[in-house]
Amino acid sequence: MTEVIDAPAPRGAPPPDDVLLEVRDLRTYFHVLDGTVPAVDGVSYTLKRGKSLGIVGESGSGKSVSALTMMRLLDIPPAEIRSGEIWFDGKEILGMPMEEMRKLRGNDMAMIFQEPLTSLNPVFTIGDQIAEQVERHKKVNRKAAWDRAIEALQLVGIPSPERRVKQYPHEMSGGMRQRVMIAMALSCEPKLLIADEPTTALDVTIQAQILELLKTIQERTDSALMLITHDLGVVAEMVDNVIVMYAGQVVEEGTVDEVLVNPRAPYTMGLLESIPTVDKRGGRLSAIKGTVPNPFNMPPACRFEPRCPYAWELCHDKGPDLYRAGAAEQRARCHLHTPAGAGRLPEAIADHDRRMNVGQGIV
């Protein structure tokens, strides 16, 4: 029952072949003037080939930093990778020479950033920017690289791509720019696509377009998708598995269906309770009390304890590990899922169900 899941795996052994990405006990700290921020603090997860993983969390939870660490895009210092291993496609990449890493980046793993306007270079045409990386990674000539750029733009549904490649980012709308970002990421046929809040800056109907596009493309190209977002609705529609992060740690993981329908970590429960839905209309939203902890002064044991409605003495004294909870693949970082908390669990779950249905809905 109290099997500890996140004990670090033995070092050095590569994961099985069907695992595209495995992160083990990753710790990324930032050294700043006021002290040290444990932005990512002991995070482990795996992503199989062709599958999709959602990383959910609020600002400051460490979800973006874990992706940037993986791409090795952080400045060291101020960042420090204190421990951990990242296995990608059979190779450990944290210890890889930068030269080799550059060959992976943009080629085998590609990232779609949140802000398409600031992530595209305003002084180069779309075609220049896509062709540049194709030329570099695929060792083809300029002409072939441009043809590839046109093909990629066509793939993401941009009309008259022959004309569009010669345009600059400012000549396009927000949704169109995000399509260009996706085309750029796809141009080298990556094995892993990392999307960091790909639709946050977009309007609702454009968001729907981009999400459908990402889904279609992932199915067609059979690449794996890592989706980083704060929007549980987007996660619910897009991915197979999900990890929920809070204050630098994974607090819950499992399939989307397990985690979002029957959450078992109090933070995930609280998050879902606080989202306005039709079932809550007419009732009062239950809010998670307080604010995220100060990263320089984390709570000593469980990091969610000060805000947790179910916490008791144990939670203040001893930090929980990830324990098996609920369904098959589900794990939650909470003492409720140990023998010590077993007596309190049914009440917590009943509480959660009540808060999810506080309203009368639309009748």
Place this chain on the structure above:
Amino acid sequence: MESTNAPASTEPEAVPPGPVVVEGSDSLTEMDPLRIARVGEGNTLLQVRGLKKHFPIIGGLLKRQIGTVFAVDGVDFDVNAGETFSLVGESGCGKTTLGRSILRLIEPTAGTITFAGRDITHISADELRPLRRKMQIIFQDPFGSLNPRMPVSDIIGEGLFAQGMKDRKARDKKVEDSLELVGLRREYTRRYPHEFSGGQRQRIGIARALALGPDIVVCDEPVSALDVSIQSQVLNLLIDLRRDLNLTYIFISHNLSVVQYFSDRVGVMYLGRIAEVGAVEQLYKDPRHPYTVALLSAIPDPNPRRRKKRLVLKGDVPSPAAPPKGCRFHTRCWLREKLGNPERCSTEEPQLRDFGGGHQTACHYAEQISAESVASAVETQWVLETAVADPA
């Protein structure tokens, strides 16, 4: 303690959420003639008719007007006392411009705004000032809307000062009361905005709006910049204040889930016009405009078991500087396509038509919307073809 804002009071008439009257101070007017207008719910507090706001595009060598942005282009609606009326739409649809025009923070180009029975469209700044107390706004960006060089006491007190509360002590007392009202500590008055978190700043923004005892508050995306767990705290606060202070809200948002949870009636805007308006219950259950249908279908639902196929709209929102002729939505309309592109859609601008119970829709073919037509539109759409509407 002689608390002036007694949120728990069951008799709002007995303790009006109006200006504090502190003995010996040159306070705001004690009697409040405007309050009479809103006694009894169901009264129209705000009436907007034919409102337009056009912005000139200046350019060229001679800096002449070379075009016009039709940000708000003929909008009619009523807001009843005590209700929450939401305006939803995508960026560029004119919802923020509309919200600010109502308060005359920007001068409307045409149309009339009637507040509590009085036409305020053309009254002078001097006449407007006392009315401003009754109409306040909460801004979207809690970082940009608070002056970083001012302590909280000045941020909230500035409006009180402008409204004639010249006595420092009385003002500070009122500021502290307002802070308490929004769940912040009274001691925070000497602090500066950077000392607060996003959620707390938004509370300061709310305190500033409420300090003057408004009747109507325009909430312009008040929770969009906040994290989910903080969002619900602020929404709950707005709901409590609405009940305790008997407020009327105009709630501007692009988040359809929040609007559904929070409001009584909703107006869906598209390119400067209202496409559909009605009670939340009606509009969400039985949308009559193809744009509303698509918007509702685009809401991502956090329950994976309720996953549904989306109706994805093609193309981008056209520029409000060159809105399409006829129905503004016809360039992206799935219903028009289904009906074989009838000519009427691109030639004749649809007016709001009544569908009962205050539910109005501006679509020539609203009757054609049914579960079947929506389902078949979902089936026939292929996402890779959605990026049409290419400006030539």
